[in-house]
Amino acid sequence: MTTFVDRVELHVAAGNGGHGCASVHREKFKPLGGPDGGNGGRGGDVTLVVDQSVTTLLDYHHSPHRKATNGQPGAGDHRSGKDGQDLILPVPDGTVVLDKQGNVLADLVGEGTTYIAGQGGRGGLGNAALASARRKAPGFALLGVPGESADIVLELKTVADVALVGYPSAGKSSLISVLSAAKPKIADYPFTTLVPNLGVVTAGATVYTIADVPGLIPGASQGKGLGLEFLRHVERCSVLVHVLDTATLESDRDPVSDLDIIEEELKQYGGLDDRPRIVVLNKIDIPDGQDLADMIRPDLEARGYQVFEVSAVARTGLKELSFALAGIVAEARAAKPKEEATRIVIRPKAVDDAGFTVTFDEANEVYRVRGEKPERWIRQTDFNNDEAVGYLADRLNRLGVEDALMKAGARSGDGVAIGPEENAVVFDWEPTMMAGAEMLGRRGEDHRLEAPRPAAQRRRDRDAERDEAEQEFKEFGPF
Ligand SMILES: Nc1nc2c(ncn2[C@@H]2O[C@H](COP(=O)(O)OP(=O)(O)OP(=O)(O)O)[C@@H](O)[C@H]2O)c(=O)[nH]1
Ligand SMILES: [Mg+2]
Incomplete structure (x- = not known):
């Protein structure tokens, strides 16, 4: 059986940033050549891009775990690590990205529309980049930041102008096959169509797309038949076409009650009330079919439907139908504001990346620090390296x-947690030690490298230190 997949769960992992390198330049007779450790490379992003040549999500059903490559670590002699490669995942036009709770994260319509599902981790700075006027020889480097990972759900909502709905075997696929160049499977048993078929119709100057959905039966909203699952494909269409079978052999059915039942199911599905509808009476090549069509037409017209009598097999009435649809489509398009062909979907940032918050977490009896920067800095810190830990303290201090913490009432020895509850770094707060470390010995200072500094020089160094954050910002983006 062919499987059609229009909903998949996808697990993406962006590449980790490469670690920065701590290295000292070595040359004969120059024992202290200065720091020359290069920066780690950036981890690759995982990016979804609409590609019109892709029509299903089947690939992701078969391999739902996708990972971009990591950034390479930096090396000595100022060599930067290579950036990881972005992983581009082509998706069909009309793919909706949701989180696991069902919230829509992005709606990808239009060739080239892009969504970054996982952002690569920043590479760590090497000790050469961390050197500054006051920290001439840092004996540490920053770690690369882990890439984002995310569990997302992709849902396909076909982008078509016209959607054909109706009972199984009413002739929906047959109609597509004669109105367009598409060649969907047609057969005389119900539920031939398991996948919406898409065709392109040209009527005069108007070109539009037409899709069918698997047949509906009474109780589809309760999951009978293939259920209403596939109606998501008609959500984007501007016209609904009821395809009614005038020649069904089932004694308990007739086109008008079929229409009522389908309408009831559409109502159950919801959200389609505003779509204009027309009625197509199909199979009028069969004599009984034509008689029935003549009989019910006034009733349908009295209900306000525009009615078309066609035969997909004898190919009658098709031109009128396709031009009428073109007219409705053109009208709908004119009423809709023009969208840009290509959109880049940028996700809103969850946290304010400028600041941080400090709250007392009663349950865990810790002061909790949350914020994009402090949390990233934690991940960038090699806790086995005292100097790196000191640098972290400096950064937190500066921010x-x-x-x-002091204002929030934290006192020496209180627990401080940086990060969310499930993934935080917790330590005992030693304010005097942190401040003291800052005052007593400047971190990364190698006294063999410098003579005592005159007051003016010290002032300059202090200014340089103050500018450090800005420097880092300029070179490497917000740190
Ligand atoms: N005589 C006659 N038969 C038709 C006409 N249109 C479709 N059929 C036949 O009806 C049967 C069902 O046609 P399909 O196009 O597969 O019907 P469908 O609505 O797509 O059915 P599902 O995919 O099962 O929902 C096939 O045997 C067709 O040949 C028509 O205008 N006249
Ligand atoms: Mg079909």
């Missing part, structure tokens, strides 16, 4: 975390 004002220390002050904020």
Whole structure:
């Protein structure tokens, strides 16, 4: 059996950033040549891109785990690690990206529309980049940041102008096959169509797309037959076409009650009330079919439907139908504001990346620090390296975390957690030690490298230190 997949769960992992390198330049007779450790490369992103040549999500059903490559670590002699490669995942036009709770993250319509599902981790700075006027020989480097991973759901909602709905075997696929160049499977048993078929119709100057959905039966909203599952494909269409079978052999059915039942199911599905509808009476090549059509036409017209009598097999009435549809489609398009052909979907950032918050977490009895920067800095820190830990303390200090903790009432020895509950770094707060470390010995300072500094020089160094954050920002983006 062919499987059609229009909903998949996808697990993406962006590449990790490469670690920065801590290295000292070595040359004969120059024992202290200065730091020359290069930066780690950026991890690759995982990006979804609409590609019109892709029509199903089947690939992702078969391999739902996708990972971009990691950034390479930096090396000595100022060699930067290579960036990881972005992983581009082509998806069909009309793919909707949801989180596991069902919230829509992005709606990808239009060739080239892009969504970054997982952002690659930033590479760690090497010790050469961390060197500054006051920290001439850092004996540490920053770690690369792990790439984002995400569990997302992809749902396909076919982008078609016209959707054909109706009972199984009413002739929906047959109609597509004669109105367009598409060649869907047609057969005389119900549920031939398991996948929506898509065709392109040209009527005069108007070109539009037409799709069918698997047949509906009474109780589809309760999951009978193939259920209403596939109606998501008609959500984007601007016209609904009821395809009614005038020659069904089932004694308990007739086109009008078929129409009522399908309408009831559409109502159950919801959200389609505003779509204009027309009625197609199919199979009028069969004599009984024509008689029945003549009989019910006034009733349908009295209900306000525009009615077309066609035969997909004898190919009658098709031109009128396709031009009428073109007219409705053109009208709908004119009423809709023009969308740009290509959109880049940018995800809103979850956290304010400028600041941080300090709250007392009663359950865990810790002061909790949350914020994009402090949380990233934690991940960038090699906790086995005292100097790196000291640098972290400096950074937190500079951001004002220390002050904020003080204001929040934290005292020496209190627990401080940086990060979310499930993934935080917890330590005992030692404000005097942090501040003291800052005052007593400047971290990364190698006294063999410098003579005592005059007051003016010290002032300059202090200014340089203050500018450090800005420097890093300029070179490497917000740190
Ligand atoms: N005589 C006659 N038979 C038709 C006509 N249109 C379709 N059929 C026949 O009806 C049967 C069902 O046609 P399909 O196009 O597969 O019907 P469908 O609505 O797509 O059915 P599902 O995919 O099962 O929902 C096939 O045997 C067709 O040959 C028509 O205009 N006249
Ligand atoms: Mg079909």
